[in-house]
Amino acid sequence: MANFDHRLNLAFAALADPTRRAIVARLCSGDATVGELARPFEIGLPTLLKHIRVLESGGLVSSEKSGRVRTCSLTPGALLGADDWLRAHIATWESRLDRLEAHLARKKKDVT
Amino acid sequence: MANFDHRLNLAFAALADPTRRAIVARLCSGDATVGELARPFEIGLPTLLKHIRVLESGGLVSSEKSGRVRTCSLTPGALLGADDWLRAHIATWESRLDRLEAHLARKKKDVT
DNA sequence: ATCAAAGTTTGCCATATGGCGAACTAATTC
């Protein structure tokens, strides 16, 4: 429970940065090396590496080094977890709206 | 574009804190005052107020003061925006998986 | 008029974040 919480903390925090979201977006369409990930952005390798570590600690990305090249891939679990949280709460909100609407409709009927 | 990005930054950042997620969860089932929101948590009012400001700047919550009471309500737009981003990228990931699978299936057929 | 209630502002702290350049390591390539 506090565990899920913590995973969500890290996942949402990881997604709160545009560079990291771009990395996730890039990895959605296929694995990439650190260098390939760095190229489109105007940031240094050390900084990008930090981002990757943040993404890894958030469970969004995993990477493995073979030779001198590190290849990163998307781990969809955390994305799904974050999405689950959002959808559950959006659903709660909407069902509450529905009840409210029904309530108003009933009231209107009473008055009319 | 950079605008959407910024909104997403703030929304995801707002969701990266468990106290704030709990506030959002609470507000899903109805409006609440600052005091009501603070009660379940073991944090001071000033801290809670900061959280509310973060949620407001992320577009997740809006609040209005009448008399000496400030009432907070959920603004679902930012939740939906974050959810849209997640779902779009999950979809991209899955369609890529599908293509990969199809590719493998084709290959297997060729070999067999 | 006074007192209590509900926020709010103001400082203050410790920690974390995103960025950099410089130096270092380990694998290829020539």
Place this chain on the structure above:
DNA sequence: GAATTAGTTCGCCATATGGCAAACTTTGAT
């Protein structure tokens, strides 16, 4: 084996975050 490439680590910085206590400001109640 020398040079290059691809990461990596190491300080260092400025800013932001989450927390608190204390003082202040309205409003509402008596």
